[in-house]
Amino acid sequence: MEKVKTCARCKKTMPLSKFNKAKSEKYGVKCYCKKCQALYQYEWRKKNQDKVKNYKEKDKKRDKGYVRKRPILFKSDTHKECATCGAIHPRRMFQKVKDYERIHCISCYSKKRRLYHRAYLKKNKNL
Numbered sequence: 001m002e003k004v005k006t007c008a009r010c011k012k013t014m015p016l017s018k019f020n021k022a023k024s025e026k027y028g029v030k031c032y033c034k035k036c037q038a039l040y041q042y043e044w045r046k047k048n049q050d051k052v053k054n055y056k057e058k059d060k061k062r063d064k065g066y067v068r069k070r071p072i073l074f075k076s077d078t079h080k081e082c083a084t085c086g087a088i089h090p091r092r093m094f095q096k097v098k099d100y101e102r103i104h105c106i107s108c109y110s111k112k113r114r115l116y117h118r119a120y121l122k123k124n125k126n127l
C-alpha cells in the first residue's frame, strides 16, 4: 500500500508522491503538498518582494541623503572654494542665482555648461 500523508495546510490526505521531497522531514517529504507548497512559496515571495522593495527604497533614500551631503568647502566673506576645481576664487567668481550662490566658479560652470550643451547636441543628432 502506498504511503499517505496529510497536508498541514489543506488537510487533505494524499500519497507521498504529491509532496515535495525533503530529507530533513520525518517522512522524507515536506509537510505541505506540492500545490500548497507552490502557493505558500508564491505568497512568501510576494510578501518578501515588498520587504525587498522596502529595503531598496530605504537604500535609495540613504543614497540620496549621502549624495546630498556636499563636501565642506572653504568659504569666507571675500573668497570661496570651487566645488569642481577646488581653487579658492574671489566671491565675484561665483554667479548668484536669486539667493543661491553657485558652488562652481564661473569658468567651471561655463565648462560644465558647454559639456552639457555638447552632450545635448550629440544626443539630438542621434535622434
Ligand SMILES: [Zn+2]
Binding pocket: 007, 008, 009, 010, 011, 012, 032, 033, 034, 035, 036, 037
Ligand atoms: Zn495541501
Ligand SMILES: [Zn+2]
Binding pocket: 082, 083, 084, 085, 086, 087, 104, 105, 106, 107, 108, 109
Ligand atoms: Zn572652478
